[in-house]
Amino acid sequence: MESLPDAVIGHMREVVTEPDFSGSPYRLIGEIGRGGMGVVYLGLDTRLGRRLALKVLRIIDADGQAAERMAEEARILASLEHPGIVPIHDLGTLPDGRIFYAMKFVEGTRLDRYAHGDPLLADRLRVFLRICETVSFAHSQGVIHRDLKPANIMVGQFGEVLVLDWGVAKVTGKAHEPSLTAGTPGYMAPEQVAGATDQLDARSDVYSLGKTLEALLVTYTGQIPKRLQAIWKKASSADRGARYATVLDLAREIERFQIGDRVLAYRETIGERVGRLATRNRTLVLLVAAYLAMRIVLFFLTKP
């Protein structure tokens, strides 16, 4: 008997695993990406004629834990109405029992790819501040993301910044959660790596944001100021007590850097301080220097 070519087998597997949206108002257009828990497809809402993203659970789990986790993600997304968070439209179940939810389709570039596009330092910091705003909002609503990393952040075509993948987010104050290591190595806070879920708080996201800031800036081709390096080192300190207490504190520190103020994370020398103040008040320094130079010139010109 002749065996089928790999391409044909691959296609048959795709057809079998492809979610069946018949009986729903959605039609599949194509796959966008895969995560640990789900597959995201580009779809079409046939009632409204608009494109959307459909996240479908990858597997049919016997105990229903993955399905519950994904439904929880949908509920978290629904509770977080913010320009930096993709709005969710619908939550449902496929005929095969897999859970899915529909959300706004956002076109853009992942932060890691954006960082390689050589944007200006000021633009990188602007994007980072938008991320901080979004995460800070989530914290104010009692939600900790727990998987912040450049791959989970998207920079839209018009400069909008979206924090994605809230699949392992934790709602604070909820019943005890079993110890689990959720997140991405390299971006997870030490307490997260240790699986100490009771120790997770806003500072765990601050750690991930520090690592994200580092990843966003190391691709910058110019000189990265020491003060900025000190900020990401403080944010991603292994000792959570040494980190910024809140994401808002981290954002304020970045803002201080932007306007040329002293940052708390860096102890500057007198020379650095003078240089920073002179740079910040460049026009004033120039005017005073011009005045003094003019006075000296006049002194010699009018000398008898």
Place this chain on the structure above:
Amino acid sequence: MNRPVFGLLLGGFLGIFDGLTAWFTPAARAGLLGIVIGSTIKGIITGVCIGYFAKKVHSLGLGIMFGLAVGMFLAFLVALMQHGYYFEIMLPGSLLGAIVGFATQRYKAEAAA
């Protein structure tokens, strides 16, 4: 402290300082007190005008230009009364006006932050 008051104080202070620099010109030392008083009054008037402008117009560039213009004009009037020393009076007067213009605009920005 509002911007006209800030302009008044800074203009007055810089006016005193500018007047005192006349000490470096031996010929003018005899009339130093009069120069300092005149320079201070000029500085105060300049500062108030620039401070009032900064209250109405929020632009660093325009603030500096306005300060430069007011400083130059008032210094011109002083030089006219002196019947000379146009260059020696108008040049520093203009620059001090520009400095006050800068400071009043920045002062507003920092007070709002």
